Amino acid sequence: MKYRTNLLSLLLFFTAFITYGQHLVKGKVTDESGAALPGATVLLDQQGTTTDSNGYYEFENVSSGQHQVVVSYIGFKTQERQISLQRSRNNLDFVLIEDSTQLQEVEITGRRNTTYKNEVSFAATKTATPIKDTPQAISYVTKEVMADQQAYRVNDIMKNISGANLFSYYDDFTFRGFRSGETLINGLRVVGLFGPQPILANIERVEVIKGPASAMFGNSIPGGIMNRVTKKPLAEDRKAINFTLGSFNTLRTTMDFTGAVNENETLLYRLNLAYENSDSFRTLQEFKSWMIAPSISFLPTDKTRINFDLVLTNFDGKLDRGQPIFGATAGTDLNSTPISFAIAQTNDYQRTDVNYATISLNHTFNDQLSFNASYMRYLFDEDLLEHRTSNQFAIDGNGDPIPTLMGMQVINRQRELLADNLSTYFVYKANTGGLEHKVVAGVDYIEQRQPAGGGQARARGYRTVDGGVTTNTSNPDILLKDENGIPVPNVPHFNLQNPQYTVAQLSDYEFDQGSFTPTRYYSYGVYIQDQIRWNDWQFLIGGRQEFYTDVNKADQPDELKTQQQKFLPRVGVVYTLNPALNLYGTYTESFQPQGVAAQNNPNNGGPFDPLSGQMVEFGAKGEFFNGLLAANLAVYQIDNKNILVNANDPLNPELLRQRGAERSKGAEVDINGRILPNFTLTANYAYNVAEITESDNEEEVGRIKENAPQHQGGLFGKYTIQGGALDGLAITGGTNFVTERNTFAEELQLPGYMLVDAGLSYRVDKFNISLLVNNLLDQTHWVGGYDYVRLFPGAPRNYLLSVGYSF
Structure with missing residues (x-):
């Protein structure tokens, strides 16, 4: 009986020794809006798995020490992280960013992201160039900001753009101190209206390309030019x-x-x-x-x-x-x-x-x-x-x-x-x-x-003693x-x-x-x-x-x-x-x-x-x-x-x-x-x-x-x-x-x-x-x-x- 007890103790000791340093690594993969990305590939060193329908993944029995985790998903930028495991349970979430390199040169299919941040401007260089790589300031307001601010007309969102100020109630602004003159929609010029404020219901984002934009669009003011990008179709429902x-x-x-x-x-x-x-x-x-x-x-x-x-x-x-x-x-x-x-x-x-x-x-x-x-x-x-x-x-x-x-x-x-x-x-x-x-x-x-x-018919001025009307009040x-x-x-x-x-x-x-x-x-x-x-x-x-x-x-x-x-x-x-x-x-x-x-x-x-x-x-x-x-x-x-x-x-x-x-x-x-x-x-x-x-x-x-x-x-x-x-x-x-x-x-x-x-x-x-x-x-x-x-x-x-x- 004593022999059996000692043997059981020995087996438990070896089991504890073998499992010591084994860890659980799990987490969730989402896009920038917080939406789950099912089917994303997650690699931990040479071991791989994919996320489930809710975006979750899990690795069991991971040894202590340094590890590399790589997450990839079609249409998004791959992310890599170096981790050091010290706890038995480790939660590691990833938020992936849409990859602009797969975009066409003109904006035809819609922006999938649902975030305050925008990655790419098409209008600034006429190519799908990351804003970070564009040598000119570009301010923008995405539809997600518009939704959270319950903005309905374009004047409602101008407070989100640096250096932009309302001049009046009309479609009328100053950019960097210069009064606006021209507006673009999808990079194309529209009639410069002095009237109703444009509705935002079909707008994906509003961009302001700061400073002169004449080298891309011809005649324009020096302070900046506004470009309104309309919502485009998405493949997902x-x-x-x-x-x-x-x-x-x-x-x-x-x-x-x-x-x-x-x-x-x-x-x-x-x-x-x-x-x-x-x-x-x-x-x-x-x-x-x-x-x-x-x-x-x-x-x-x-x-x-x-x-x-x-x-x-x-x-x-x-x-x-x-x-x-x-x-x-x-x-x-x-x-x-x-x-x-x-x-x-x-x-x-x-x-x-x-x-x-x-x-x-x-x-x-x-x-x-x-x-x-x-x-x-x-x-x-x-x-x-x-x-x-x-x-x-x-x-x-x-x-x-x-x-x-x-x-x-x-x-x-x-x-x-x-x-x-x-x-x-x-x-x-x-x-x-x-x-x-x-x-x-x-x-x-x-x-x-x-x-x-x-x-146009216009009535103005003052009546004259001879029965006429004049705008000249000097006499x-x-x-x-x-x-x-x-x-x-x-x-x-x-x-x-x-x-x-x-x-x-x-x-x-x-x-x-x-x-x-x-x-x-x-x-x-x-x-x-x-x-x-x-x-x-x-x-x-x-x-x-x-x-x-x-x-x-x-x-x-x-x-x-x-x-x-x-x-x-x-x-x-x-x-x-x-x-x-x-x-x-x-x-x-x-x-x-x-x-x-x-x-x-x-x-x-x-x-x-x-x-x-x-x-x-x-x-x-x-x-x-x-x-x-x-x-x-x-x-x-x-x-x-x-x-x-x-x-x-x-x-x-x-x-x-x-x-x-x-x-x-x-x-x-x-x-x-x-x-x-x-x-x-x-x-x-x-x-x-x-x-x-x-x-x-x-x-x-x-x-x-x-x-x-x-x-x-x-x-x-x-x-x-x-x-x-x-x-x-x-x-x-x-x-x-x-x-x-x-x-x-x-x-x-x-x-x-x-x-x-x-x-x-x-x-x-x-x-x-x-x-x-x-x-x-x-x-x-x-x-x-x-x-x-x-x-x-x-x-x-x-x-x-x-x-x-x-x-």
Whole structure:
């Protein structure tokens, strides 16, 4: 018996000795959104396994010491980790990042990631280039940020972009202190609208390519250019429906469906739908809009990809020209009228249709050569009736301004604007010695036109003693006066102290009738670019020859053409300091001809010289936390000449003048991505000094430009609780700030502000409910402004509550 006991003890000893140092290694493999990746390959040294349907893997009986773990999955970057096992149970999770190297050169199939971080920009170099390897600052906002901030229109997301500031309520911004002029959709130019804010329901991300982009896109301003990337089809089935209600009688719904049509996934579809019916904190303002946006991708072979987008959008509301305050003679009290105060009449309207279609082709001939082509037709149709200011106050019998009465005008306008874009280019990849080349060579054609058939009726000015109407108030004696000696306006003055909103009778006004002169501009651009890689260095060398033609009285016997051309260079360098950090520098130029209206309007003092700018920029771009978080730093100087501004001539409100030169210099930081698997973040900061350096008016020299704050920034984050009773609950919140800004009125400055937003969301199974309170502390603020008669206040405290279902 004793013998058997000793033998059993010996066996237990040897078993313990053999198993000593054996460990369990397990974990989960997900993408950046937290979604499981089933079937991912996990290698531990030479031992391999795959993840199960929920993304989990496990290795048993792993010995102590150092080991290498490698995780790979088709379409994602492979990850490697060195581990040292000291505990019996070891949890090792992996978050894989989508691999941009498998993307086509034009954006045809959709972005699979669902995160605040974006890896690649197609527009910046016309190739699928990682943002980290692009020698120019690119800020962006992904659809995931838009969803968490419950953003519906493009103005809602501008706070997430460093160096970007609202100028007004319209599709109207400043980038690095320069007012925006052109917008791209999928890298193609659209009509520069001064009207409804674009809806975001079909937008994958919004990019702002900082600084001059003329070397890629032709005429553009020096501060930057916005590119809106539409959602493209995915091979996997995704369907989502969302309903939102909130302050100001807000009611919205959006739908997003995508997937494969056939079994072999050569035909993919996506359908985005949106509808809104809401009011505003602004008097009489309302938003009624709908969108239908189907998209189809056809992949007949592994060498050919075709995508077709169609977007139909309708807006029905009023054009908000901003808040007027009492005039300069009454001081600069921004609170002399409430922020809800607007000038309009009950029967005003703005009805617009914005429709565009895009077709894109990518064909790969071989490993070295591919061809890319994109075409867009863009149409804008407007029917407008508005009561708005005449940009000046009423006058008394001596011709002096009355700061509590606003001069008025009425505009009734119908017009159509069209744009055509064709972009074609080849991409050739080759090696010469130790150099890797990616050469882009192509031709672009851009045309925008206002065809015959548009017209406008305008009522303004004062009645004269002889029964006429005049806008010339320099001689008060010819003006008809009322019993109080006040000149009688053609359109009644608007009383800022006692506003009256009525159904205006247009028959009471004397209108000037006129048709719009048919106009168009077209531009050819021929360009070549080489992206060179040598060891840790990357070089971008390119140039574009632009041929620009403005046409007034298009297709008429007395057609008038104005032609300009310019060569636009671009040079950049990127140095890989280490796997996580790149350093870069760039030089590029901008070219922006003045518009045909400015060139040929006899009332505004034209024609005018084109804008011309240059930029030098240096920076660093890094990826941290295993590539989950991107951080970019840029410092720059931009010089620009020949900006057009209003001359502020009371006798001729249309008169323009050109400044000699302006300079913008500063620094920007953008951060996007994840710090933890359950903590996402977007943050930005910009320091900018944008000032007038040369002017015929010596008093302007040294003055800071309009709507160009010296400091601005913000952050927004989402923390999701994982596990326990609160599993699925997320806390969202953020803040953004803007310092003081000048307006076109030298004595009027907009104050700085800081806003706080906070919210909660809860996801259970396929349902998600979100509550977000914007401007939590109810700060009165102004997001932009022109002068005393057109200021643009921000919304007071408001809430949005949404319920979504994904399936």
